[in-house]
Amino acid sequence: MRPVRDGLLTLAGTVGTTLVWRGLRAGRDQPWAARWERTNHAGRPVTLLEGVALVGGTAGTALLTGAASPGGSLPYAVASLGAGSLGALDDLRQDTDRKGLAGHLRALAHGRVTTGAIKVVGLVATGLVVTALEDARGRASVREAWGTLAGAAVVAGSANLANLFDLRPGRALKVGVLTAVPLVASRPGSPAAAVTLGAVLALLPDDLAGTSMLGDTGANPLGAVLGLAVVQRQGPLARTVTLGLVTALTLASEKVSFTRVIESTPVLRELDALGREPR
Numbered sequence: 562m563r564p565v566r567d568g569l570l571t572l573a574g575t576v577g578t579t580l581v582w583r584g585l586r587a588g589r590d591q592p593w594a595a596r597w598e599r600t601n602h603a604g605r606p607v608t609l610l611e612g613v614a615l616v617g618g619t620a621g622t623a624l625l626t627g628a629a630s631p632g633g634s635l636p637y638a639v640a641s642l643g644a645g646s647l648g649a650l651d652d653l654r655q656d657t658d659r660k661g662l663a664g665h666l667r668a669l670a671h672g673r674v675t676t677g678a679i680k681v682v683g684l685v686a687t688g689l690v691v692t693a694l695e696d697a698r699g700r701a702s703v704r705e706a707w708g709t710l711a712g713a714a715v716v717a718g719s720a721n722l723a724n725l726f727d728l729r730p731g732r733a734l735k736v737g738v739l740t741a742v743p744l745v746a747s748r749p750g751s752p753a754a755a756v757t758l759g760a761v762l763a764l765l766p767d768d769l770a771g772t773s774m775l776g777d778t779g780a781n782p783l784g785a786v787l788g789l790a791v792v793q794r795q796g797p798l799a800r801t802v803t804l805g806l807v808t809a810l811t812l813a814s815e816k817v818s819f820t821r822v823i824e825s826t827p828v829l830r831e832l833d834a835l836g837r838e839p840r
Contacts, residue, residue: 581617589608607773647781714804715803715804724781
């Protein structure tokens, strides 16, 4: 029954997100949508409303389906709505003179509170709430304080990490697919990953076409929900290892360009360009 459940949840995520996305695209020429307009790396106009569609699609589908278990939808919906709201704050009122996690933390150390710093603190708080909710209905062994704290850090770190991949059309969503598919396909499956996979599939064509992008509003909840799906099946030790990996990648991003690494690695370069319209 698990494959059937997750297959139906994936389909529900696709349908739900498609409906939300169509509604938002229909209003793109309205005055309120102008705040979500940006110019991408290639100089083309894009809309960040795709991120709003991801939040609405994942949170709405999770709540409507109950994420296949009583009470099971609440952590996923909170992760999506919380991370998405914080991402929207950064998208709409961003401090453009501060870049990267280190830049916002340095500003905070000097007494300046940037929207990026607010987002960092908010993501940690969101991660703590959703991990505590998840652990409260899980095994006794993962209700240890360190396990919950490590899981919260993984959720927050994954939200930030997903945003680091949202630099080229389709890249962040492809990372989402590569993360969600193993979670859905392996036992015991993952309702959160299934719903998120469906949302990603609904948004991928327009993202690859370069007409829309996730922005912080969409990339942060994409990472947060998938991060929660990962820690859901892990104990304290595995969460600690995952946290180490997420931290290492985040620190590496401050020194090394992910885009440069991808473009200099043939396999990654081909995967990154797959389905993308040529410049």
